[in-house]
Amino acid sequence: MRQPPSPTGGAGSLTDLWTAETIRLREALWGPLEDSAEVRQARAEGHGFVQRLLLRARLLARRESLDKVLRQWQRVARLALLAMLAAAALAGIGTALSALGDGARSINLNIALATTLGIHSFTLLLWLFSLAIGRGQGGAWLGEAWLWLTRKLARGPDAALAPTALVSLLGRNSSLRWGLGSISHLLWLVLLISMLLALTALLATRSHTFHWETTILPDEAFVSLTGILGWLPSQLGFQMPTESMIRASRNAGSAPAYVHALWTSWLIGCIVTYGLLPRLLAFIVSILLARLNLSSLTLDDALPSYADLRYRLMPSSERTGIDSPLAPEFLPSTASSPNALSMAVASAIVGIELAPDTPWPPAPLASCTDLGIIDTRAQRHHVLDHLQKHRAEKLLIVCDARQTPDRGTIALIADLAGLAQQPAVALIGPRTDALPAGNASSASQAAPRQRQWRQKLTAAGFTDAQIHDAPQAAADWLNADAKEPA
Known part of the structure; x- marks a missing residue:
């Protein structure tokens, strides 16, 4: 018809x-x-x-x-x-x-x-x-x-x-x-x-x-x-x-x-x-x-399948900021102007389940929005909500290359990348200054996992140019043409 x-x-x-x-x-x-x-x-x-x-x-x-x-x-x-x-x-x-x-x-x-x-x-x-x-x-x-x-x-x-x-x-x-x-x-x-x-x-x-x-x-x-x-x-x-x-x-x-x-x-x-x-x-x-x-045809939103979605699509209250302990206080407010949904930041950085001994940020950064480290489901939702409303031109996603790249982590990286114009991933390995002298076993063990990370990220749509193994190289990419955060 x-x-x-x-x-x-x-x-x-x-x-x-x-x-x-x-x-x-x-x-x-x-x-x-x-x-x-x-x-x-x-x-x-x-x-x-x-x-x-x-x-x-x-x-x-x-x-x-x-x-x-x-x-x-x-x-x-x-x-x-x-x-x-x-x-x-x-x-x-x-x-x-x-x-x-x-x-x-x-x-x-x-x-x-x-x-x-x-x-x-x-x-x-x-x-x-x-x-x-x-x-x-x-x-x-x-x-x-x-x-x-x-x-x-x-x-x-x-x-x-x-x-x-x-x-x-x-x-x-x-x-x-x-x-x-x-x-x-x-x-x-x-x-x-x-x-x-x-x-x-x-x-x-x-x-x-x-x-x-x-x-x-x-x-x-x-x-x-x-x-x-x-x-x-x-x-x-x-x-x-x-x-x-x-x-x-x-x-x-x-x-x-x-x-x-x-x-x-x-x-x-x-x-x-x-x-x-x-x-x-x-x-x-x-x-x-x-x-x-x-x-005159309309959606019957009283159907049980739709009624179950009401509380998720129309929550009684919505958090607009990031409450991660590592998040800074200068994050922009989503209610600051009527055009908040269309606001964007020049560059931003976020970490995913990094070890406690990982320095943050991993390298010196110019002016950018620090979204903190995602460790919990609540932090994940808060960061994604923020990027949905304040899309970043550049987004650096920092991951611990010593961990196994599971499906959930790759899915989260893909979700974050979809909310930025230019996403990139930094694979942070073990701290060389924390290794005993002459002991390179940790670095050699991390190499296969870095290859796994690259394979998973390539399958998710990332190019080699978007994957950085060195923190300084990732920071240089993020600092290039950096602007003040909105």
Whole structure:
């Protein structure tokens, strides 16, 4: 289904709502995603709870490649719709050929009318009945067939989440009913138009004769029915046979040629009046109501999955500074100005789980923001929150190369690096002045771990130029073009 270009419900576009529902279903099926960085960014950039929920979902979808899954599903849906439109056009041509035959025999008007309008009339009445009782998508079989075909064609991990989330989202305010209905009516319109064009072409290039016949009904029944069916098309300008002409067509070949021309007008008029125009009206009503419902579609933030996120996305209080014992007192306040979220510092330094004997800072530094040493979860969150609001142009991340580079540490380094324009890592080894004379075993033991650090950091996206083994080299890089901290 087409997406409205305008925001939906004032709380995000249809794509944003669809993305949020996809993330919600994935977490409901396979457990919560690790989202500390995404929650932090949503809290920094979002305003209300719904906006933060949508931003979190958008960031998680980008990280987990779910946004690509949604785009792929949309492409498959368009291709499936185009294929069904082509099939509908071919079906319309086939129906016209079946109704008129090869022209060698006279055409039974009863059979021709039933062939061209029978299934169409049944499905349209079923759709109207479903609207009357207000249940299901009855009559929108072609729309449901399109959805089923798209599910089958979309392959890959998480491909089933996209249609499930879309159906769940649109089913909350009847958008799904009108959306599938509009697709079904569109396919019927294509079928009817192609059938009319094929009928016109066949009638214009071949000579056809028409007749009617009945075994159990009186002749008056067919004459009356023909007059009733022909009244409305006659109001639209189609020529209708008179009663005498109808009676004259009782048997094949008994009516003059001009009467057969009037039967052609009667047949085309009935198809236009009772087939094409009702479908066109149903399509217009469905597409307008679908767009109206989509414009009022909102995120149901009362769902349990969203309610659990409220206290994380909308905390009652937020700490704005760094409370590490090693953090200085001159850190900028996040509430100092209305533009605090866009403030940045020229350079900053932070340490990760350094040994107590590690000098801090590891080398003389020019003016820069000292974020201290991260040892606890609280300090980690405080530093990340600060960098989210005061992004650094340069950020030096100091690590102890004697420790094993575990997954959590590398993930923290990646989170910190993502909040700086130019990140770098300094690998601090053992203090040579603290080693006994002639004892180089500690340094030799640290060498393999430094290689492990470099391998892990390279896999995380760092280049060799961003990894420093010597404290002074790292300090020189940080001091270059240093500015006063904001």
